[in-house]
Amino acid sequence: MFLVLAHQGGWDEFLMFLVPVVLGMWGLRFTARRAAEKAREKQESGEGE
Amino acid sequence: MSVVIGSSVLAVASPAWAHGVGGRQDLPFPLSYFVSGAAVALIISFMWIGISWTEPKLQGGPAYRTSRLSPVGRWALLLRPVGVLSLLLVLVGPFFGNGFAPAFVVWIGLWLIVPFLSVVMGDLYTFLNPWRALASWMGMAGRKREHPLGLWPAVFAFFGFIWLELVASSGSEARTLAIAAVCYSAWLFGWMAVFGVDTGLEAADVFTVFVRSVSSISPFGRHRDGGILYRGWAKALTVLPQRKGFVAFVIAMIGTVTYDGLGGSAAWRDIFGESVDHPMFETGALLGVSLVIGLLYYGAIQAAIYLSGSKKSLTKTAASFAHTLIPIGAAYAFAHYFTLVLLEGQALIGIVSDPFGIGWDLFGTAGAAINYTWLSPTWIWWVQLVVIVTGHILSVLLAHDRSLVEFPPETAVKSQWVMLVMMVALTGLGLFLLAG
Numbered sequence: 001m002f003l004v005l006a007h008q009g010g011w012d013e014f015l016m017f018l019v020p021v022v023l024g025m026w027g028l029r030f031t032a033r034r035a036a037e038k039a040r041e042k043q044e045s046g047e048g049e
Numbered sequence: 050m051s052v053v054i055g056s057s058v059l060a061v062a063s064p065a066w067a068h069g070v071g072g073r074q075d076l077p078f079p080l081s082y083f084v085s086g087a088a089v090a091l092i093i094s095f096m097w098i099g100i101s102w103t104e105p106k107l108q109g110g111p112a113y114r115t116s117r118l119s120p121v122g123r124w125a126l127l128l129r130p131v132g133v134l135s136l137l138l139v140l141v142g143p144f145f146g147n148g149f150a151p152a153f154v155v156w157i158g159l160w161l162i163v164p165f166l167s168v169v170m171g172d173l174y175t176f177l178n179p180w181r182a183l184a185s186w187m188g189m190a191g192r193k194r195e196h197p198l199g200l201w202p203a204v205f206a207f208f209g210f211i212w213l214e215l216v217a218s219s220g221s222e223a224r225t226l227a228i229a230a231v232c233y234s235a236w237l238f239g240w241m242a243v244f245g246v247d248t249g250l251e252a253a254d255v256f257t258v259f260v261r262s263v264s265s266i267s268p269f270g271r272h273r274d275g276g277i278l279y280r281g282w283a284k285a286l287t288v289l290p291q292r293k294g295f296v297a298f299v300i301a302m303i304g305t306v307t308y309d310g311l312g313g314s315a316a317w318r319d320i321f322g323e324s325v326d327h328p329m330f331e332t333g334a335l336l337g338v339s340l341v342i343g344l345l346y347y348g349a350i351q352a353a354i355y356l357s358g359s360k361k362s363l364t365k366t367a368a369s370f371a372h373t374l375i376p377i378g379a380a381y382a383f384a385h386y387f388t389l390v391l392l393e394g395q396a397l398i399g400i401v402s403d404p405f406g407i408g409w410d411l412f413g414t415a416g417a418a419i420n421y422t423w424l425s426p427t428w429i430w431w432v433q434l435v436v437i438v439t440g441h442i443l444s445v446l447l448a449h450d451r452s453l454v455e456f457p458p459e460t461a462v463k464s465q466w467v468m469l470v471m472m473v474a475l476t477g478l479g480l481f482l483l484a485g
Contacts, residue, residue: 020085024092032100032463038103039458 067148077427080484084477087438091476094442098449099462105453110288111280113272125176125277132177135159138404139223139230146406148223153396154216155226159256161382161390167260168379171269171277174260177236180237184246193245199293202240202253206233208336211305215312216331258298263379265289265372266443269417284376286447291368299371300346302378303475304339307386310482311338316376345471346374352467356457369455370468373447377472381479384433388424395419430484437479441472 076083135154142151167173175181219225240249250257264270267416272278289295311317312334317325324330345377350367354360395417402415448468452461 002353020089024088027092028466028469029098031096032460032466034460035099035103036459038100039461043458 058174075426075483076430080480081171081465083484085435087434087476087480088440089471090438091441091445091469091473095445095449095465098446099465102446102449103453103458105450106448107284107287107447108454111284112293113278113280125173128173128176129182131181133182133300135177136179136230138211139226141227141405142223142445143227146403146408149396149406150400150404151223151226152221153393153400156221157390157393157396158208160214161386162394163256164260164263165387165390167264168266170385171267172260172264172271174256174264175271178254178257180234180241180254181246181250184238184241189241190245191247193243193248195248196244196252197293199253199295200252200298201294203255203258204294204297206236206253206255207259207298207301207305211298211301211335212332215309215335216328218328244260248485259302262289262299262302262375263382266376266379267316268349283443283447286372287451289372289375291371296367296371297343299374299378300343301339303374303381304342305335306378306381307342307478307482308335308338310479310485314482314485316485345474349468349471353452353464356466357452357460357464359456359460361455366455370451373444373451376440376443376447377475380436384436384479384483387432387436388429389425390420392419404446430445433483434480437476437483441476443470445469 135158139151139154142148163174163177213220213225213229217225225472237249237254240253243249251261266283267285268279268282270285271278312325312331321330321334321363325334347363347367350370351363353370354363354366396419398414398417402412402417403409443464445468448465449462453466455461456464
């Protein structure tokens with residue numbers, strides 16, 4: 001890990017990998033949360049009727 | 050003379066028969082850009098589908114529209130004698146001419162052209178199947194009794210067929226193909242005699258299972274009354290019977306093409322050295338790559354069960370999601386071999402005039418030469434990219450739709466996280482192999 005970060009251009013290369021991975025993970029979490037909310041809303045509106 | 054020219058062209062192209070058209074180093078952009086772009090496309094598709102697709106829409110199976118007939122239609126019945134003649138051509142191959150027609154019939158016609166056309170036009174093989182035609186003419190029964198092995202006999206036959214293609218050094222020789230055709234005919238007639246034509250072919254005929262699986266993507270299908278009608282794209286995938294061995298067959302579809310790509314790559318030779326040419330190694334690697342794909346799939350399914358918070362059986366859930374891998378298998382096969390069809394497939398023009406390679410010129414096309422220059426590498430790459438990404442997006446969509454049925458709606462999207470990662474990995478691997 002140290003070797004990766006220490007070599008010239010290590011940080012920007014590391015960020016080029018890390019940023020998309022973090023963004024992707026955030027996207028998956030956001031989608032799962034939003035879908036779960038929608039499912040709950042639908043369930044509640046179904047029970048209310 | 051024309052035969053000599055045609056033979057020379059095919060002889061020069063012989064390595065391509067086994068491994069498609071080689072990779073390229075002249076991509077318009079670095080490969081990493083394409084892999085990243087494909088991953089982004091998959092993740093965005095997953096997000097869009099996850100949020101907007103809140104109810105299962107594909108699980109009801111196909112609804113046939115009587116107003117729109119398949120382009121195959123009743124003409125399909127004419128394919129029957131073509132199938133029988135093709136089998137005859139393979140059987141008599143060693144006794145006549147140059148032996149190119151049998152190799153073409155098996156490796157290009159039966160293995161590539163028929164499945165590829167079936168993805169669009171519906172199951173053509175049912176009409177072409179020479180063993181079905183012969184059994185029908187012999188008056189064999191359609192269904193006698195069920196058997197307990199599911200699709201495992203077809204899985205066994207599938208690996209045998211792929212072994213002949215990728216491992217056996219004489220897999221394209223007319224003599225080998227004729228012997229294989231005799232053995233395979235005996236195998237199928239045995240199954241049909243014991244269990245009936247339909248049951249036997251559904252269990253043991255690798256082409257029936259393969260083409261039926263990929264043609265489930267087609268918008269055209271056969272209705273219960275026998276007519277070929279419009280049903281919509283990918284509608285039949287969700288109602289494919291989840292027989293024993295179904296998961297193994299679908300995984301073998303992906304695993305064997307992956308092995309073919311890996312085996313031809315420079316990286317593979319760098320890692321394993323000279324042993325890559327040893328038949329024992331090749332056989333082990335063929336099975337090993339499929340096993341790895343299988344373990345990845347079962348791992349993703351186990352993760353889906355865990356993330357959804359349900360307590361479903363791993364085996365049943367794996368069978369339930371297996372159809373979602375079929376578009377990936379079809380896309381892998383198409384992207385890997387479509388150049389072979391478009392280039393070597395031109396040999397058909399010459400073969401129809403001189404099927405036995407003995408100097409006939411029935412339609413005046415025996416001397417037709419293959420044009421190897423009409424496809425540009427860049428154009429091929431874009432087609433491969435679009436096919437691979439579209440296949441994976443369709444798989445993501447199918448898996449999401451099935452997860453809404455299998456898992457609680459609140460956790461259905463979450464359950465597909467690992468499956469998505471697997472599909473991104475398979476996309477990257479597919480593109481790497483095609484570009485390598």
